[in-house]
Amino acid sequence: MNLIFAILYIVATYKWGDWRNWQRYYPTILFYGFGDILAFSLFYQQPLWLYFIPGLPHLFHELFVVIVMYSCGVILFLSNYPKALVTQCLYILFWASLYTFLEWFAIKTGNFIHLNGWSLVWSFLFYMIMFPTFQLHQKRPLLALCILFGGLALLLYLFRVPVELVK
Secondary structure (H helix, E strand, C coil), X not given: CHHHHHHHHHXXXXXXXCHHHHHHHHHHHHHHHHHHHHHXXXXXXXXXXXXXXXXXXXXXXXXXXXXXXXHHHHHHHHHCCCCCHHHHHHHHHHHHHHHHHHHHHHHHCCCEEECCCCCXXXXXXXXXXXXXXXXXXXHCHHHHHHHXXXXXXXXXXXXXXXXXXXX
């Protein structure tokens, strides 16, 4: 299932993304991967969600998702980002809805699970913040990092992760 998603991401990026100028998006790809791996580490003992690939340890699956799917997603999202404010809002809503739908599909097929109070509503809200932060990262990376750290601190607080469990 995840291999099919990865192939679809690669094909979509090749067809609609600015993959030839991937270097332009590379800092934001690293930002996304850094945020995900930081969240993976902070919530290791009390995860909010988990991906599954049969026979593959969770860490390897996490790295596969970060390297392949997140990279393609950032290129697709940023290379087609509209200029008009109203269109930007609709674009962000589209991407947040798409990612929420893909997550729902992964849950239904047994490749993804929510834990410790996380839900599709939380995911949708997360995506509604995540996608604009990618665009912000292109222009103001330090502000985007502050949003990342603040968001992770807020999640640790909201989901009551004891400091002793942070690895």
